[in-house]
Amino acid sequence: xxxxxxxxxxxxxxxxxxxxxxxxxxxxxxxxxxxxxxxxxxxxxxxxxxxxxxxxxxxxxxxxxxxxxxxxxxxxxxxxxxxxxxxxxxxxxxxxxxxxxxxxxxxxxxxxxxxxxxxxxxxxxxxxxxxxxxxxxxxxxxxxxxxxxxxxxxxxxxxxxxxxxxxxxxxxxxxxxxxxxxxxxxxxxxxxxxxxxxxxxxxxxxxxxxxxxxxxxxxxxxxxxxxxxxxxxxxxxxxxxxxxxxxxxxxxxx
Numbered sequence: 001x002x003x004x005x006x007x008x009x010x011x012x013x014x015x016x017x018x019x020x021x022x023x024x025x026x027x028x029x030x031x032x033x034x035x036x037x038x039x040x041x042x043x044x045x046x047x048x049x050x051x052x053x054x055x056x057x058x059x060x061x062x063x064x065x066x067x068x069x070x071x072x073x074x075x076x077x078x079x080x081x082x083x084x085x086x087x088x089x090x091x092x093x094x095x096x097x098x099x100x101x102x103x104x105x106x107x108x109x110x111x112x113x114x115x116x117x118x119x120x121x122x123x124x125x126x127x128x129x130x131x132x133x134x135x136x137x138x139x140x141x142x143x144x145x146x147x148x149x150x151x152x153x154x155x156x157x158x159x160x161x162x163x164x165x166x167x168x169x170x171x172x173x174x175x176x177x178x179x180x181x182x183x184x185x186x187x188x189x190x191x192x193x194x195x196x197x198x199x200x201x202x203x204x205x206x207x208x209x210x211x212x213x214x215x216x217x218x219x220x221x222x223x224x225x226x227x228x229x230x231x232x233x234x235x236x237x238x239x240x241x242x243x244x245x246x247x248x249x250x251x252x253x254x
Contacts, residue, residue: 021097021104022047022070024061026081027253031088032243034137034199035166036117041086044078046070049093051121053145055170057204057249061092075100079107086115095124105132122157123150130157136165142179144172151186158192168199168239177219181232197237204244213240 016022024045031039047070049062060066087108089101095118105116115134122138130136136157140149157165169180180200187194200220202212216238223233247254 016072019100020072020074021078021100022067023073023078024066024070024092025253026078028084029254030242031086031117032246032254033201033239033241034117034168036086036115036135037239037242039086040084041088041117042082042084043088043090044082046089046091046094046097048096049091049121050096050123051093051141051145051147053141053147053170055145055172055203055205057244058090058092060252075104076107079104079111082108082111082113085113086117087113088117088119090119093121093124094118095120095126095129098124098126098129101126101129102132105129121147122154125153125156125160127160130160133161134164136161137168138165139168139170140183142169142171142176142183144176145170149183151183151190154183155187155190155192158187158194162193163195165195166199167195168201170203171200171216171219172203174219177223181225181227184227196235198235199237199239201239201241204241205249207249209244209249213238 024047026042026044028040028042031037031041045058045061047061047067094101108116116132117135117137118133119137119139122140138154138157140154141147142149171177171180184194184198200216202209202216206212220233220236220238225232227235243254
């Protein structure tokens with residue numbers, strides 16, 4: 001199999017033979033973050049990412065060494081391994097594989113899957129996929145990640161899938177929090193319907209995760225600015241990563 005690593009800035013999918021997807025891992029656990037936190041689900045993690053966030057907790061999905069171990073899996077065989085009614089497609093960046101995801105989702109639906117979440121950094125969009133996914137979990141990257149968000153693509157998601165989008169941010173610093181609100185202002189100016197609430201979580205790679213969580217809570221609670229006449233903090237939900245609390249930073253397949 002060819003080297004699956006994707007250079008930063010590229011949106012070409014890692015190379016696999018036709019009818020397959022490069023799988024880093026498939027496991028069954030609970031959804032650890034976001035609006036469906038706690039739900040049993042089958043997770044499929046794909047290889048490759050077009051970003052390089054400095055705090056990434058799944059860098060093995062796009063590092064040169066990690067992706068060499070990815071398995072090029074036939075789509076029908078992949079769908080057959082799903083055992084939960086909810087499925088989370090993640091990465092890396094699953095939208096690198098957007099042209100093959102409709103077939104996978106169709107195969108999973110035929111086997112009884114009722115809910116599909118796609119976790120994406122919101123830099124790549126495919127209109128064909130929009131109606132096939134129940135929840136688009138968008139995680140735009142703030143300044144602390146070393147990357148920048150893509151307001152135009154985020155807006156496309158929010159307009160195309162109203163009621164089926166959540167916005168989830170990793171917030172490390174006051175600068176990140178300010179950048180998040182600046183991005184939300186941009187989205188409103190682009191006529192994007194914002195989902196509510198806005199989800200924020202701490203850096204999951206920190207060993208002192210409890211302290212990181214407390215710092216985030218304090219940062220949110222100290223925000224006295226207003227948004228359209230109400231306190232901004234009332235629109236935010238601090239959401240810890242349940243899997244991080246239960247298994248620690250280094251655990252995989254949970």
